[in-house]
Amino acid sequence: MSLPNGWEMVIGLEVHTELKTKTKLFCGCANAFGSAPNTQVCPICLGLPGSLPVMNERAVELAMAIGFALNCTIQDSTFHRKNYFYPDMPKDYQISQYDVPINAHGYLTLPDGFRVSIERAHMEEDTGKTTHLGTSGRIHGADRSLVDYNRSGVPLVEIVSGPDIRTSQQARDYVAELRAILIAIGASDGRMEEGSLRVDANVSVRKADAPFGTRCEIKNLNSLRSLQRAIEYEALRQIEVLEDGGKIRQETRHWDEDRGETSTLRVKEEAEDYRYFREPDLVDLAPDQAWRDRVKAGLPRLPAERRGLIESLLGELSDAQRDAVATIVDQGLDEYVLGVADAKGDVSLALARTANEIAANVAGRTNLSVANFVATVAMEQLGQLSATQAKTVLGELLESGGDPAAIAKAKGFEQLSSDTLSVTVGELIEANPDEWQRFKDGDDKLAQFFIGLVMKATKGQANGKAVIAELQSRR
Numbered sequence: 001m002s003l004p005n006g007w008e009m010v011i012g013l014e015v016h017t018e019l020k021t022k023t024k025l026f027c028g029c030a031n032a033f034g035s036a037p038n039t040q041v042c043p044i045c046l047g048l049p050g051s052l053p054v055m056n057e058r059a060v061e062l063a064m065a066i067g068f069a070l071n072c073t074i075q076d077s078t079f080h081r082k083n084y085f086y087p088d089m090p091k092d093y094q095i096s097q098y099d100v101p102i103n104a105h106g107y108l109t110l111p112d113g114f115r116v117s118i119e120r121a122h123m124e125e126d127t128g129k130t131t132h133l134g135t136s137g138r139i140h141g142a143d144r145s146l147v148d149y150n151r152s153g154v155p156l157v158e159i160v161s162g163p164d165i166r167t168s169q170q171a172r173d174y175v176a177e178l179r180a181i182l183i184a185i186g187a188s189d190g191r192m193e194e195g196s197l198r199v200d201a202n203v204s205v206r207k208a209d210a211p212f213g214t215r216c217e218i219k220n221l222n223s224l225r226s227l228q229r230a231i232e233y234e235a236l237r238q239i240e241v242l243e244d245g246g247k248i249r250q251e252t253r254h255w256d257e258d259r260g261e262t263s264t265l266r267v268k269e270e271a272e273d274y275r276y277f278r279e280p281d282l283v284d285l286a287p288d289q290a291w292r293d294r295v296k297a298g299l300p301r302l303p304a305e306r307r308g309l310i311e312s313l314l315g316e317l318s319d320a321q322r323d324a325v326a327t328i329v330d331q332g333l334d335e336y337v338l339g340v341a342d343a344k345g346d347v348s349l350a351l352a353r354t355a356n357e358i359a360a361n362v363a364g365r366t367n368l369s370v371a372n373f374v375a376t377v378a379m380e381q382l383g384q385l386s387a388t389q390a391k392t393v394l395g396e397l398l399e400s401g402g403d404p405a406a407i408a409k410a411k412g413f414e415q416l417s418s419d420t421l422s423v424t425v426g427e428l429i430e431a432n433p434d435e436w437q438r439f440k441d442g443d444d445k446l447a448q449f450f451i452g453l454v455m456k457a458t459k460g461q462a463n464g465k466a467v468i469a470e471l472q473s474r475r
Ligand code: ADP
Pocket: 010, 011, 012, 013, 014, 160, 161, 162, 163, 164, 202, 203, 204, 212, 213, 214, 215, 217
């Protein structure tokens, strides 16, 4: 979307990611989504008096991994209490990193090469979850509100970008790439719909190269689509205000997915004073060099590098193939394509089958070994299976595993023996003497006529190339 009258968007994103640890940040309660409300709680994450936090080692490790993956400086850091009253936070304060975060000054490179700076990526604990009953779905106008503390104390890393993003598409690309990185390094499951990745978008507008305008922050966007829509709506709203001679107030806004609008949540002037002070129950976080080195050395290949590897195997790519590569890297399906490449098979065919058949079947992947995928692609490449038959075999493998050749045989996808093919061709020639004569006289188009007849007679089991060879040998 382009903005009218030379306006430009300025966007900075705050992404909250829940870390994929077994337990919460300061207690031994399970960190798992979807359990019955208030079943994963203890005195610590319920904030009962006298309880003390104990730092989760794995959470620190994942936070450092995020820092390394985002090219940050990893530094000794501290924790603060951010004080405010809200029922989803039983302690009435949130333990968060404030002026000295564990990760600072990094950057993320988008697939097109554009670099977005990362100001910080700090650790904090998640709050509980309130559900407001009633038609509004928000606290205003709710009949009653329910609180679930299972999420309270779940480890979070908040990744704050610089105000470098200039279009809603770039914002979307940034979150998509960040999500892919977080999944790749095992820091997050990346499930936006379950709230394990939540995005706040800071949006302002300006005329090209003018100083930055006043920003508004849109809270809790939980899909790439809403992120993009909300930013576009908000930029146009601000332009309208400014062109009418008005001023933008710095405020926090809510995105209404159904109405496609943002609206004021709270104005910045009335923002609470959080009375930050150092958390007295936690020591400073000072991972030693050996630990930092171990985390860095343990980082897997990042998505950009993995996409580059597969793209280099394909040579010239179409846009659709580029999207397919992004999809399979996002989903961690690289090994299927690389397996076919190792076996000197058709990489482009492998990419198509992986992006279309395997990517669509999340549950079935564990049933499909790389070796069986490679074998199926080879059978298709050799003409032993048609495209449709290959997809059917892959579907069966994804569903329940097994041996591709045996599945093909059981489904009657077997190649005809050359004897059977020869007999069939002979019969069809006898039944169609005129067409055969024209073919013999040099009309190559009639090859297609005979292939059609053979396919019909063999219910599609014949290989087109083999039929042509048989016709030529009798010509
Ligand atoms: P806050 O506590 O107000 O949320 P943060 O420092 O956590 O502040 O985040 C500020 C975010 O706003 C950053 O992502 C930053 O890039 C972005 N930002 C700062 N100034 C602007 C601006 N004028 N327009 C758009 N985004 C901005």
